[in-house]
Amino acid sequence: xxxxxxLEEMGSNIAPALWTNSKEDWMNQAPLDFDVIILxxxxxxLQAAVHAARAKAAVAVLGxxxxxxxxxxxxxxxxxxxxxxxxxxxLEQGKLQAEKFGARFFEMDVMSLNRDE
Numbered sequence: 001x002x003x004x005x006x007l008e009e010m011g012s013n014i015a016p017a018l019w020t021n022s023k024e025d026w027m028n029q030a031p032l033d034f035d036v037i038i039l040x041x042x043x044x045x046l047q048a049a050v051h052a053a054r055a056k057a058a059v060a061v062l063g064x065x066x067x068x069x070x071x072x073x074x075x076x077x078x079x080x081x082x083x084x085x086x087x088x089x090x091l092e093q094g095k096l097q098a099e100k101f102g103a104r105f106f107e108m109d110v111m112s113l114n115r116d117e
Contacts, residue, residue, distance in 0.1 A: 036048075036057045038052070041091070045063055046095060059103040061105045072087060
């Protein structure tokens, strides 16, 4: 698997700004050092990260939480909650939970994915 480490080289004006780790950290961390690489940091990606990290897998999550449709939402009638929740807070709680089990987060866009034999 190969990942675009430098989006500027690909002609993109989107340079990955990383919120937990720096761009250099991702470039120096070989993708093969992870058991699971999750593309997307919305609710599904966060849930996958929590479960994989709890199972002791080395997990990397690539994505931008601010691009999740949940980020700007106000959630009502959520299971076991009797108040309206802010989507950004829900995502942040999911990120903290996944990090507690060892998941690493890289805020970046993945523009393409190639399989190397």
